[in-house]
Each structure stands twice: as C-alpha cells, then as structure tokens.
Amino acid sequence: MAKILILGAGVMGTAISFPLTDNGHIVHLVGTHLDGDIISKLQAGYPHPGLRLKVAESLKPYTHDKLAEAIEGVDLVVLGVNSHGIEWVAQALSSVLSPEIPILAVTKGLAGDGEKLSILPDVLRAGLPVKYQKDVQIAAIGGPSIAQELAARRHTCVVFTGTNQALLDKLAGLLRTNYYHVWTSTDMIGVEVCVALKNVYALAVGLVIGFLEKEGKAANGADMHNLAAAIFAQGMQETAYLVEKMGGKSHSVYSLPGTGDLYVTCQGGRNSRMGRLLGLDMLYSQAKAEYMPNDTIEGASLALAIGETVEAMVKRGDLDGEALPLLRTMIAIVCDDAPANIPWDKFFANAAKEFR
Amino acid sequence: MAKILILGAGVMGTAISFPLTDNGHIVHLVGTHLDGDIISKLQAGYPHPGLRLKVAESLKPYTHDKLAEAIEGVDLVVLGVNSHGIEWVAQALSSVLSPEIPILAVTKGLAGDGEKLSILPDVLRAGLPVKYQKDVQIAAIGGPSIAQELAARRHTCVVFTGTNQALLDKLAGLLRTNYYHVWTSTDMIGVEVCVALKNVYALAVGLVIGFLEKEGKAANGADMHNLAAAIFAQGMQETAYLVEKMGGKSHSVYSLPGTGDLYVTCQGGRNSRMGRLLGLDMLYSQAKAEYMPNDTIEGASLALAIGETVEAMVKRGDLDGEALPLLRTMIAIVCDDAPANIPWDKFFANAAKEFR
The missing domain is CATH 1.10.1040.10 (N-(1-d-carboxylethyl)-l-norvaline Dehydrogenase; domain 2)
Structure with missing residues (x-):
C-alpha cells in the first residue's frame, strides 16, 4: 500500500484516483486554485461534477492551501493539471516537494522558447528549484484515455514513460488493474x-x-x-x-x-x-x-x-x-x-x- | 485523352470512373459475372444502385461477355473487383490482355499458400499466362477512399503504388482532379x-x-x-x-x-x-x-x-x-x-x- 498525492482535481486528475484506490492505496487529491468548487463538492460527498461519479470513500480531498499537509509522507505525486497549470504546479511544489518523491505527469504539451521545442517533463523540471532539478524523477502517462471512461472502470490502455525502467515498473505496479492496462516505454x-x-x-x-x-x-x-x-x-x-x-x-x-x-x-x-x-x-x-x-x-x-x-x-x-x-x-x-x-x-x- | 477499361462495376470500380470521365477520358466499364443487374441499370440510364449517382454519359457499360470488345485499344485496365474476384479476373484477362497494357488494381488483400504471404498484385501476376508474367506492369491504389464519397466528388487522398515511378506519374496524371488527390509510392x-x-x-x-x-x-x-x-x-x-x-x-x-x-x-x-x-x-x-x-x-x-x-x-x-x-x-x-x-x-x- 502506498500513499499518493494527486495534484489537480479536474476530470483526468481525479480519474487516476480510481485505479489507485481500487488497488488499496491512500490517495490525497489536491485541487488547484481553480478547483475550489470541485473540492467542496467532493468533501461534501457529492459526485465529481465532470466525471459524474463519486470517488472512493478513502480518498481525501484537499484545497490547494493544504498542499503542505497533504504531501506529507507520500510516495508519489501525480500531476493531473492541464498544460496551462504546469508552471503553477512547479511553483507550488517547490516549497513542499522532497527530491526523492517521483512525479508522474498526466499533463500533455510542448513548450517553445523561440529557439527549440521542449517536452513538458523538461519544462516542469526546469521550473523546480535548482537543488531538485538533477535528482527528482519525472515519468509521464500517454495513450488513449478519456477520463470518464477510466473512472467508469472501462478498459483503458496506456504507456508510462520515463528514463528509469525500474521506476516505470514500480509505478505500473501501483496503478495496474484489470481495466487499467499499463505498458512502459523509455522513449520519453x-x-x-x-x-x-x-x-x-x-x-x-x-x-x-x-x-x-x-x-x-x-x-x-x-x-x-x-x-x-x-x-x-x-x-x-x-x-x-x-x-x-x-x-x-x-x-x-x-x-x-x-x-x-x-x-x-x-x-x-x-x-x-x-x-x-x-x-x-x-x-x-x-x-x-x-x-x-x-x-x-x-x-x-x-x-x-x-x-x-x-x-x-x-x-x-x-x-x-x-x-x-x-x-x-x-x-x-x-x-x-x-x-x-x-x-x-x-x-x-x-x-x-x-x-x- | 486516354481510353480506359474498368473491370468490376461494384461501388469502388464504378467510383473510379468519376475522376477519369471528369478528366475527359473514354471509360469502358465491364461488369463481372455478378454485376449483370448493375450493368443493365447503367445501360438503361439509371443511377448506380450502390453509389446512388448516375455515371457520366460518355461512360460505356459492358457485360462481362463483351470484355474482348471493350478492351480493344485501351491504354489502361483498372481492376475494381473485390478480393474474391482476383482469380476470375486473371482468367478473364488471360485471353484478351496485351502485355503492354498496364493494370491499376483497386482490389485489396493478401494470399497465403501455407508457406508464405503474398500481396495481391503478385497473386494477379501469377494467375496471368506465363508469357505476360514478366512484362505486364501492375500498379495499385491505397488510401482512405469510401466509394460513395469519391463518386460525390468529395476530397479523397490516395497513393498509387508500383515499382515503376514513371508509370506511377503517368497514372497519377490520368486520374488526378481537384477532389481526387493522388500521391505515388514505390513501397508497393x-x-x-x-x-x-x-x-x-x-x-x-x-x-x-x-x-x-x-x-x-x-x-x-x-x-x-x-x-x-x-x-x-x-x-x-x-x-x-x-x-x-x-x-x-x-x-x-x-x-x-x-x-x-x-x-x-x-x-x-x-x-x-x-x-x-x-x-x-x-x-x-x-x-x-x-x-x-x-x-x-x-x-x-x-x-x-x-x-x-x-x-x-x-x-x-x-x-x-x-x-x-x-x-x-x-x-x-x-x-x-x-x-x-x-x-x-x-x-x-x-x-x-x-x-x-
């Protein structure tokens, strides 16, 4: 059993909680500054408005100001924000992340600086404090995954990608269920x-x-x-x-x-x-x-x-x-x-x- | 202006006649032994039953017993039959084809002989008389092409494939229109x-x-x-x-x-x-x-x-x-x-x- 923080309470971030709680892990779901309404609804026991399903009773919803409390003792941070949230996330995590906690990003995007294109994990890394940049491990999820279908436990096939195969195998082990089929790839x-x-x-x-x-x-x-x-x-x-x-x-x-x-x-x-x-x-x-x-x-x-x-x-x-x-x-x-x-x-x- | 025989009057064979007649070519459409009803309808001036459109007035529909007459003087034979028709076609063409007439196949399929897999142009070639096998040029069409849309002159993008680039360029030139977009590939x-x-x-x-x-x-x-x-x-x-x-x-x-x-x-x-x-x-x-x-x-x-x-x-x-x-x-x-x-x-x- 692991303890996992999901950052971003939109449909995709929250959908990822379903295989995690089904596997018996403790999940802390932290909304961004834009997710206040969603977190209130979840805290009151209502279904997630976008997923139209209740999350597991064991899941703990947090507002963003409680991030420091929610991240305590976690084994993994999952990023469920959209591409616009990646800089906010880097900043928010900067004061509370320990470099030994790996990050698994659902966020998709590319960035351009006028000179070259960068993949999002590299943008995230660059946004973290310099002392973390070298050590923090960042993996990502790709593949066809409509959030509502994943949350409804319908068959979903994805690839976890990163440079460290051992980490990918560990992450796949945490999330794999009989409906969430996870393969791994080092072609990040x-x-x-x-x-x-x-x-x-x-x-x-x-x-x-x-x-x-x-x-x-x-x-x-x-x-x-x-x-x-x-x-x-x-x-x-x-x-x-x-x-x-x-x-x-x-x-x-x-x-x-x-x-x-x-x-x-x-x-x-x-x-x-x-x-x-x-x-x-x-x-x-x-x-x-x-x-x-x-x-x-x-x-x-x-x-x-x-x-x-x-x-x-x-x-x-x-x-x-x-x-x-x-x-x-x-x-x-x-x-x-x-x-x-x-x-x-x-x-x-x-x-x-x-x-x- | 070229003279072209299309063999097979199903939806795909007939749809190919639209860019050809739009480009001013003379088209002879020969039905297979299963296309008798379709040819009768076209000869009577009715729309093609599967395409629900009339073919060009200049198009001449023929029943299969008139193949020898229809093929006289043509510059190209287009095969519009389905995969089950390929052996019939090889036999039908054997007595009337000249080896200098190239073949452009719309038919798709693979064949297995227990030992190996073969692409359809090779199956067709093997079914022709030995004297033609070496000389006849066979090209094929691939790509997303719903027949009804092509016949309605809606944008359709395809690849003509074969081993002879000069032939492919010539064929593409015959068929290209402002709605039928043709590229070529030698990766047959x-x-x-x-x-x-x-x-x-x-x-x-x-x-x-x-x-x-x-x-x-x-x-x-x-x-x-x-x-x-x-x-x-x-x-x-x-x-x-x-x-x-x-x-x-x-x-x-x-x-x-x-x-x-x-x-x-x-x-x-x-x-x-x-x-x-x-x-x-x-x-x-x-x-x-x-x-x-x-x-x-x-x-x-x-x-x-x-x-x-x-x-x-x-x-x-x-x-x-x-x-x-x-x-x-x-x-x-x-x-x-x-x-x-x-x-x-x-x-x-x-x-x-x-x-x-």
Missing part, C-alpha cells in the same frame, strides 16, 4: 511529442465536422470521412517527422501514444468542438471569445505555445517546413486568425520524398 | 500490406460496437472509445511488424495506406457490422449465415485467406506470434468460431520489447 521524447501533437491534429480533423455541416451531405448521402482520414494520416506523418527530429522513436507513433491517442481524441471533446467552429469559417479569436471563453482547448493551446518557435525553426532551417504543412496551417489559424483552408498541394510532400 | 509491399490488413483490424475495432451494445453506457454516460482506440493502436503496431517483416517501409504505416485507411474503414461498413455481431457474442459462422450471407466482409475474407499460413509461419518461427496477438485472435474468431475475447496480457508485448 517519442511518447511526449505524440501525446502533445495529437491535440492540434484532432483540432484539424475536427474542421471536417464544420465543413460537412456547411456543405451538407452529398446528393447520394455521402459524408466526408475520406477527408477526415486524410487529415488524420497527414497528422500522423507530421508527428512521425517531429518525433524523429526531436530524438524519439517512430515506434511510439504507430502505437498507443500516437495513433491510439489521436484516434480517441477525434471522437469528440473540446478540440473537436473548436474544430467544427473553425470549419464553419469562424475565425479562431472570435470562436474562442464567443463560444468557448472559459474552455481550455489543448490543440489551440499547443499551437499558441509552439507556433512562433516552429516558424522560427523553419526559418533557420532547423525544421523542414515542407514536412509540416498541416501543423503550420493550424498555427496560422490559431495564432493569426487565418481561414481554415487545407493546403492540398503541400500534403504528403514529405511522404513522396521518403517513399521514393 | 508496404502499401499493399497496410491496405489489406486494415480490413481485419477494422473488424476488430468493430467488436467494440457489440461490446458497448451488450454492456450499455456506464452510469456516468461513458462509452468505450478508450478500448476502440487501444485496438486501433494494436492493429497499427501489428501492421508495422508485418510490413517490416515482408520487406515494406514503416513510413507507409503512419500515412495514408496505414493509419488513414484504417481510420476510414472504422467509420462504418461491412467490417464494422460483422464486428458488432461478433462483439455481441455471436459466433462468426452463425453471424455470417444468419445476418450477412451475401456480403463480402473483407476483414473476414482476409482472415480466411491467410489464417492457416500465418499460424504455420508462427509455428515454423518465420513470424513472431507474440507480435501478432490481435491478428491471431481475429483468425481464431473467423476461422475457428472462437469467442471474441481481447488477449490483454499479450497486447503491446512487442512494443515493450522494442521500446526498451
């Missing part, structure tokens, strides 16, 4: 690049929902699945390019972190909802302000986080712009309010090169 | 293995439709997308293994032929319908006989075509059985009426090996 770059990029490519696949709504079904009843599938494939191909470029393995691309996670993300959610609005010819800034002002749209967040850096890297020749036409189109749509036009001529260009 | 093995296997893996993803119907939504409304995505990813991973094993390139896996075509095939169709029945605990032989006696289910056809050979190759050590748990499960379901159980312990085993 590959996994993290895949799971971050899937959000922006799911946003791209979502465009087709809007295109179809705008044009309607064809006279013979035909939809636009061919187009959605082509965008899906272009997304995977660009993911493979960036994974390789950043030093990851292509194997992560055609397994759970890449193709599995993009598939599940295209089944609905906020990226798809925003994609639809963009496909209906709405500009990003307008769609965000009018229809989704309070939602975090991870695909758009990623475009904003790395857009400038990607373009700078293309300009310097560090990235091949021809290999990333869809990513660059999505960056233009989100960062510059460009219209949602598919760059047909530029698609699969890299494929043609590689194929020959 | 990779493309053909991907587009054949996608049928059996779409059948596997389809199981989840039945699982969900059987168990219903969870108390919190959760579906089973995580499970479907994991099966999708396992399918892609096994595809990558077989592509590499047969001498193809992994690049085809994470592009249009692999991930794109599997994605579109999971959006519905006969593989999904059969998958649902199997997921509802019906045995394959019963489901086929009672509910889909007259349907070709390509995923099941593939399992039947290669099942024995795959198992023999695993037994001999020519294939790693641990790398193909899902394919072998689907073979057991289709060939031996095994129940539809997911082999969780065996999933992603190869990934773990490769990742480390």
Whole structure:
C-alpha cells in the first residue's frame, strides 16, 4: 500500500484516483486554485461534477492551501493539471516537494522558447528549484484515455514513460488493474511529442465536422470521412517527422501514444468542438471569445505555445517546413486568425520524398 | 485523352470512373459475372444502385461477355473487383490482355499458400499466362477512399503504388482532379500490406460496437472509445511488424495506406457490422449465415485467406506470434468460431520489447 498525492482535481486528475484506490492505496487529491468548487463538492460527498461519479470513500480531498499537509509522507505525486497549470504546479511544489518523491505527469504539451521545442517533463523540471532539478524523477502517462471512461472502470490502455525502467515498473505496479492496462516505454521524447501533437491534429480533423455541416451531405448521402482520414494520416506523418527530429522513436507513433491517442481524441471533446467552429469559417479569436471563453482547448493551446518557435525553426532551417504543412496551417489559424483552408498541394510532400 | 477499361462495376470500380470521365477520358466499364443487374441499370440510364449517382454519359457499360470488345485499344485496365474476384479476373484477362497494357488494381488483400504471404498484385501476376508474367506492369491504389464519397466528388487522398515511378506519374496524371488527390509510392509491399490488413483490424475495432451494445453506457454516460482506440493502436503496431517483416517501409504505416485507411474503414461498413455481431457474442459462422450471407466482409475474407499460413509461419518461427496477438485472435474468431475475447496480457508485448 502506498500513499499518493494527486495534484489537480479536474476530470483526468481525479480519474487516476480510481485505479489507485481500487488497488488499496491512500490517495490525497489536491485541487488547484481553480478547483475550489470541485473540492467542496467532493468533501461534501457529492459526485465529481465532470466525471459524474463519486470517488472512493478513502480518498481525501484537499484545497490547494493544504498542499503542505497533504504531501506529507507520500510516495508519489501525480500531476493531473492541464498544460496551462504546469508552471503553477512547479511553483507550488517547490516549497513542499522532497527530491526523492517521483512525479508522474498526466499533463500533455510542448513548450517553445523561440529557439527549440521542449517536452513538458523538461519544462516542469526546469521550473523546480535548482537543488531538485538533477535528482527528482519525472515519468509521464500517454495513450488513449478519456477520463470518464477510466473512472467508469472501462478498459483503458496506456504507456508510462520515463528514463528509469525500474521506476516505470514500480509505478505500473501501483496503478495496474484489470481495466487499467499499463505498458512502459523509455522513449520519453517519442511518447511526449505524440501525446502533445495529437491535440492540434484532432483540432484539424475536427474542421471536417464544420465543413460537412456547411456543405451538407452529398446528393447520394455521402459524408466526408475520406477527408477526415486524410487529415488524420497527414497528422500522423507530421508527428512521425517531429518525433524523429526531436530524438524519439517512430515506434511510439504507430502505437498507443500516437495513433491510439489521436484516434480517441477525434471522437469528440473540446478540440473537436473548436474544430467544427473553425470549419464553419469562424475565425479562431472570435470562436474562442464567443463560444468557448472559459474552455481550455489543448490543440489551440499547443499551437499558441509552439507556433512562433516552429516558424522560427523553419526559418533557420532547423525544421523542414515542407514536412509540416498541416501543423503550420493550424498555427496560422490559431495564432493569426487565418481561414481554415487545407493546403492540398503541400500534403504528403514529405511522404513522396521518403517513399521514393 | 486516354481510353480506359474498368473491370468490376461494384461501388469502388464504378467510383473510379468519376475522376477519369471528369478528366475527359473514354471509360469502358465491364461488369463481372455478378454485376449483370448493375450493368443493365447503367445501360438503361439509371443511377448506380450502390453509389446512388448516375455515371457520366460518355461512360460505356459492358457485360462481362463483351470484355474482348471493350478492351480493344485501351491504354489502361483498372481492376475494381473485390478480393474474391482476383482469380476470375486473371482468367478473364488471360485471353484478351496485351502485355503492354498496364493494370491499376483497386482490389485489396493478401494470399497465403501455407508457406508464405503474398500481396495481391503478385497473386494477379501469377494467375496471368506465363508469357505476360514478366512484362505486364501492375500498379495499385491505397488510401482512405469510401466509394460513395469519391463518386460525390468529395476530397479523397490516395497513393498509387508500383515499382515503376514513371508509370506511377503517368497514372497519377490520368486520374488526378481537384477532389481526387493522388500521391505515388514505390513501397508497393508496404502499401499493399497496410491496405489489406486494415480490413481485419477494422473488424476488430468493430467488436467494440457489440461490446458497448451488450454492456450499455456506464452510469456516468461513458462509452468505450478508450478500448476502440487501444485496438486501433494494436492493429497499427501489428501492421508495422508485418510490413517490416515482408520487406515494406514503416513510413507507409503512419500515412495514408496505414493509419488513414484504417481510420476510414472504422467509420462504418461491412467490417464494422460483422464486428458488432461478433462483439455481441455471436459466433462468426452463425453471424455470417444468419445476418450477412451475401456480403463480402473483407476483414473476414482476409482472415480466411491467410489464417492457416500465418499460424504455420508462427509455428515454423518465420513470424513472431507474440507480435501478432490481435491478428491471431481475429483468425481464431473467423476461422475457428472462437469467442471474441481481447488477449490483454499479450497486447503491446512487442512494443515493450522494442521500446526498451
């Protein structure tokens, strides 16, 4: 039996508590400064509002100001915040974390500093006090995992990734159940690049929902699945390019972190909802302000986080712009309010090169 | 302007006529011995029953007994039959084909002879008279292409594959339109293995439709997308293994032929319908006989075509059985009426090996 702190009481952070409490571990769930309402509800014994399920009775919910108390004696910290919360988390943990407590991050994203792209575990590490940076062990979770399904104990397959195989085996042992199937991978770059990029490519696949709504079904009843599938494939191909470029393995691309996670993300959610609005010819800034002002749209967040850096890297020749036409189109749509036009001529260009 | 014969008047064979006639080519559409009704309808000016659209007025429909007349002077033969028709086609063409006429096959499948697996273009070649086998050029089409959408002139992205780049460029030039986007690839093995296997893996993803119907939504409304995505990813991973094993390139896996075509095939169709029945605990032989006696289910056809050979190759050590748990499960379901159980312990085993 272990004692585990989960930081972030949104749907994903809280869903992770289900395999943990099912395995008999003690779980302390600490909300962020934005999770006050959720923690109040859980403390009063109500279901989690996003998961629509009660957490285990053994779980202890804490507000963020009680972090120091909640973290006492824990064996593991799980990060369940979204990509915007990672800097807050680094700061919050700085005064209370011991370097021997490993961190398991559910958060997905990439960061750009104008010069290069970084995976989120590295951003987190850089945000911690210098004395921890070398010693703290950070692992991460990737793979297709809709939180509501995990919390309902429906079969979910994920990969735990990190550089220390012994730690990964230990973490997998803590969380594995007969519905939460955990594999491990030391290809941290590959996994993290895949799971971050899937959000922006799911946003791209979502465009087709809007295109179809705008044009309607064809006279013979035909939809636009061919187009959605082509965008899906272009997304995977660009993911493979960036994974390789950043030093990851292509194997992560055609397994759970890449193709599995993009598939599940295209089944609905906020990226798809925003994609639809963009496909209906709405500009990003307008769609965000009018229809989704309070939602975090991870695909758009990623475009904003790395857009400038990607373009700078293309300009310097560090990235091949021809290999990333869809990513660059999505960056233009989100960062510059460009219209949602598919760059047909530029698609699969890299494929043609590689194929020959 | 070229003169082109399409052999097979089903939905896919006929759909290919749309970009061809839009480009001003003369198209002769020859039905197989099973397409008599369709050809009669087209000759009478009615819409194609499966596509629910009229073909171009310039298109000439022929019954199969008129093949010798229809093939006279053509520059290209397009094969639009399904995998069961390939031997019939080889025989039918044997007496009328000139070896300088190239063949472009839409047909997808693999064959097993107990010893090894072969891609369909090689099966076709072997079925032609010996005097043609060396000289006739065979190319093929792969990628996400629902026939009804192509015929409705909705954006469709495909790869033409073959060993002769000049021929591929010429064929792409004949068929390319502003809605039919054609790339080329000389990785014929990779493309053909991907587009054949996608049928059996779409059948596997389809199981989840039945699982969900059987168990219903969870108390919190959760579906089973995580499970479907994991099966999708396992399918892609096994595809990558077989592509590499047969001498193809992994690049085809994470592009249009692999991930794109599997994605579109999971959006519905006969593989999904059969998958649902199997997921509802019906045995394959019963489901086929009672509910889909007259349907070709390509995923099941593939399992039947290669099942024995795959198992023999695993037994001999020519294939790693641990790398193909899902394919072998689907073979057991289709060939031996095994129940539809997911082999969780065996999933992603190869990934773990490769990742480390």
